[in-house]
Amino acid sequence: MTMQFNDETFRGDYTYHNSQKAIRRFPFPFDQDAYMYSVNIEQHPGGPEGSPFEVMFDVDEHYVAEMKDREITLAEDPLRCQSLPHMELAGWDLLELIMVSKARDYPELFTLHRDGNDWHWINKPLGIEKKFTFLDPTTLPCGPMEYITRQTQGDFALLHERDGNLWMDAGMVTSQADWSLDFDVGMNFFEWHAPVPKARKMGVFDKALKFLLSVGQDQSYRRLNWTLTVNPRLDTSPETYHKWGPEKRSVTPENVGRKQFLRVELQTFFRLPRSNALAFPIRCYLANLEDLAGQPKWGRRLHRVLRDIDPTLAEYKGFAVNQEMIVDYLSQFDDGAPTSPGIFPDG
Amino acid sequence: MKLALKVTEIEQLSPLVKRFRFEDPKGASLPVFSGGAHITVEMPEGDTIRRNSYSLISDPYDGSGYEIAVRREDRGRGGSLYMHRKLSEGDDITVSTPANLFQLDLRARKHVLIGGGIGITPFLSQLKQLDMEQKPFELHYAARSREEAAGLKLLPKAAHIHVHLSEEGARMDLGAILDGQPMGTHVYTCGPEGLIAAVADQAARLGWPKSTVHSEAFTAPPPGEPFDVVIASTGQTVTVKADQSLLEALEAAKVEINYSCRGGVCGRCRTKVIACEGRILHNDHWLSIEERAAQKDIMPCMSRFKGTRLELDL
Ligand code: FES
Numbered sequence: 001m002t003m004q005f006n007d008e009t010f011r012g013d014y015t016y017h018n019s020q021k022a023i024r025r026f027p028f029p030f031d032q033d034a035y036m037y038s039v040n041i042e043q044h045p046g047g048p049e050g051s052p053f054e055v056m057f058d059v060d061e062h063y064v065a066e067m068k069d070r071e072i073t074l075a076e077d078p079l080r081c082q083s084l085p086h087m088e089l090a091g092w093d094l095l096e097l098i099m100v101s102k103a104r105d106y107p108e109l110f111t112l113h114r115d116g117n118d119w120h121w122i123n124k125p126l127g128i129e130k131k132f133t134f135l136d137p138t139t140l141p142c143g144p145m146e147y148i149t150r151q152t153q154g155d156f157a158l159l160h161e162r163d164g165n166l167w168m169d170a171g172m173v174t175s176q177a178d179w180s181l182d183f184d185v186g187m188n189f190f191e192w193h194a195p196v197p198k199a200r201k202m203g204v205f206d207k208a209l210k211f212l213l214s215v216g217q218d219q220s221y222r223r224l225n226w227t228l229t230v231n232p233r234l235d236t237s238p239e240t241y242h243k244w245g246p247e248k249r250s251v252t253p254e255n256v257g258r259k260q261f262l263r264v265e266l267q268t269f270f271r272l273p274r275s276n277a278l279a280f281p282i283r284c285y286l287a288n289l290e291d292l293a294g295q296p297k298w299g300r301r302l303h304r305v306l307r308d309i310d311p312t313l314a315e316y317k318g319f320a321v322n323q324e325m326i327v328d329y330l331s332q333f334d335d336g337a338p339t340s341p342g343i344f345p346d347g
Numbered sequence: 348m349k350l351a352l353k354v355t356e357i358e359q360l361s362p363l364v365k366r367f368r369f370e371d372p373k374g375a376s377l378p379v380f381s382g383g384a385h386i387t388v389e390m391p392e393g394d395t396i397r398r399n400s401y402s403l404i405s406d407p408y409d410g411s412g413y414e415i416a417v418r419r420e421d422r423g424r425g426g427s428l429y430m431h432r433k434l435s436e437g438d439d440i441t442v443s444t445p446a447n448l449f450q451l452d453l454r455a456r457k458h459v460l461i462g463g464g465i466g467i468t469p470f471l472s473q474l475k476q477l478d479m480e481q482k483p484f485e486l487h488y489a490a491r492s493r494e495e496a497a498g499l500k501l502l503p504k505a506a507h508i509h510v511h512l513s514e515e516g517a518r519m520d521l522g523a524i525l526d527g528q529p530m531g532t533h534v535y536t537c538g539p540e541g542l543i544a545a546v547a548d549q550a551a552r553l554g555w556p557k558s559t560v561h562s563e564a565f566t567a568p569p570p571g572e573p574f575d576v577v578i579a580s581t582g583q584t585v586t587v588k589a590d591q592s593l594l595e596a597l598e599a600a601k602v603e604i605n606y607s608c609r610g611g612v613c614g615r616c617r618t619k620v621i622a623c624e625g626r627i628l629h630n631d632h633w634l635s636i637e638e639r640a641a642q643k644d645i646m647p648c649m650s651r652f653k654g655t656r657l658e659l660d661l
Contacts (some may be wrong), residue, residue: 086453089480135479162452163558214607214615217378218348218444274408274476276381276450 016232044222056101083170091145093272154283175234257290299333364497376410380445382473404471456531463538467498568592611649625654
């Protein structure tokens with residue numbers, strides 16, 4: 001089966017859209033009718049057939065358009081991709097992990113031939129064919145991390161382990177929700193999480209760090225995080241706030257269903273073999289309230305979660321100003337019926 | 348994850364040290380790793396499985412096999428004796444995937460590696476990685492005599508590889524090694540505690556930042572007198588035999604517990620002590636002096652107990 005890729009934009013006229021299939025497989029992040037910040041970690045990959053959890057690196061109908069959007073962001077601000085010199089080996093590790101996984105999981109889209117360190121990579125959706133020498137950076141047009149993450153959906157952080165902490169020493173960040181690479185390169189785990197309210201006090205980060213440090217070479221994990229954004233915009237970085245911040249005020253009771261998007265991050269963790277670094281891919285999925293409410297279970301649950309959420313979290317997640325409008329809109333989908341457990345839609 | 352492998356080579360490197368090579372029975376490629384990584388080897392004996400961790404000494408980017416070097420400890424718990432006496436070429440062996448608690452800091456301008464005795468082992472994979480990465484380094488290997496220096500057979504001959512044999516009058520001079528190294532040099536030490544302390548001392552005296560001084564003091568858990576522990580959640584009493592570690596005894600009793608290094612350095616097995624009437628014999632490198640004195644935590648991979656009652660929060 002070949003995949004159809006959408007012709008769509010994540011800025012300007014915002015023609016981004018989800019097919020029925022994409023909506024049904026959306027990684028809805030709430031497994032119950034209330035939300036609590038937690039370290040909800042599961043093994044990855046693994047999940048129902050067709051879900052975004054099934055394979056290591058999910059490729060979907062937005063792939064080609066997302067890669068174009070990344071190109072635009074990088075052309076405007078090359079510092080969205082940075083790698084300190086000692087992270088090059090981790091970049092090769094990541095390139096290998098992604099190429100091997102994609103060629104295995106999507107043979108009709110990607111091919112990788114390896115003869116020792118002579119590699120031949122074919123990426124059909126993006127029309128790329130490249131012969132290069134593994135571990136030899138002179139044979140690629142840019143560093144290995146940049147090369148492969150220009151061809152992979154999601155943001156990427158590469159973390160270096162030292163002194164019992166993790167340091168974000170490389171990354172490709174063009175679709176971040178609430179953090180900025182320029183600000184975070186060289187920062188450790190606690191520094192770059194500092195703004196999350198409550199979590200520090202709950203000791204969540206100490207536990208999360210302990211967990212991350214113990215991730216072994218053969219194990220990989222995921223967790224979901226979420227926020228809300230107005231318009232299907234990938235690049236909601238602090239640097240470009242002046243471009244997207246004011247859009248929050250363009251929401252009206254008439255357009256909120258189409259303009260207000262739930263933004264879900266599928267965060268995964270991998271221990272890389274040669275560098276012993278941790279790879280932290282953060283994949284972003286977007287769906288508007290109208291599309292989500294088309295699944296009755298999600299409509300009911302989303303209403304309850306956003307209505308009852310702790311006000312500091314609504315503030316932190318950036319939707320407090322529009323919360324009333326959002327909850328009013330969603331209330332029409334909530335008949336008070338109970339919802340089934342788990343995140344997947346009914347039927 | 349565990350890897351079911353075959354022993355394909357055993358070589359006597361010195362009277363006390365043997366080299367072992369493990370490969371996949373079907374020739375499949377094993378996960379590559381980073382310099383300084385170790386694997387945990389399972390040694391089933393009777394109703395218990397003993398597990399020891401050993402540094403990998405083979406080429407980290409070569410997945411065709413894993414190699415380790417094991418020194419026979421005649422007064423140990425029996426792990427090394429199992430490796431030396433029971434294991435033959437062609438035998439099955441189960442090992443863990445590699446993990447690394449002693450990785451190179453690739454930010455360093457130069458790496459100085461100092462290995463004493465069997466402490467040479469983690470450097471054997473690191474120097475291959477440094478060669479491949481074309482990073483400047485020098486290695487110093489100290490041993491008592493040529494006969495005991497098992498590492499000699501495994502080290503390449505090169506100008507930046509120095510062997511110090513005390514019996515031949517060539518004692519290692521740490522001052523001379525560390526003084527005058529370029530700014531941004533990192534030093535790594537593995538071997539007896541005395542050597543690690545001496546290097547740290549020398550580096551501090553020369554004003555090296557703490558973050559540039561690395562060491563690994565991983566030893567197998569020592570044997571000792573048998574003792575009992577009580578598991579708080581079930582009330583069950585577990586007896587730790589003389590030649591068993593507390594961690595091994597807990598595993599044999601099917602008590603769930605985390606571990607990685609099994610050598611008191613990773614912190615993974617740390618367990619809360621609920622009641623302690625007696626003295627914990629701390630043998631780990633994880634707890635601080637204050638934490639040891641408090642007797643509120645124990646590292647079951649290494650430590651033992653002497654007294655009337657020890658109750659663990661498990
Ligand atoms: S298992 Fe590593 S400290 Fe006990």
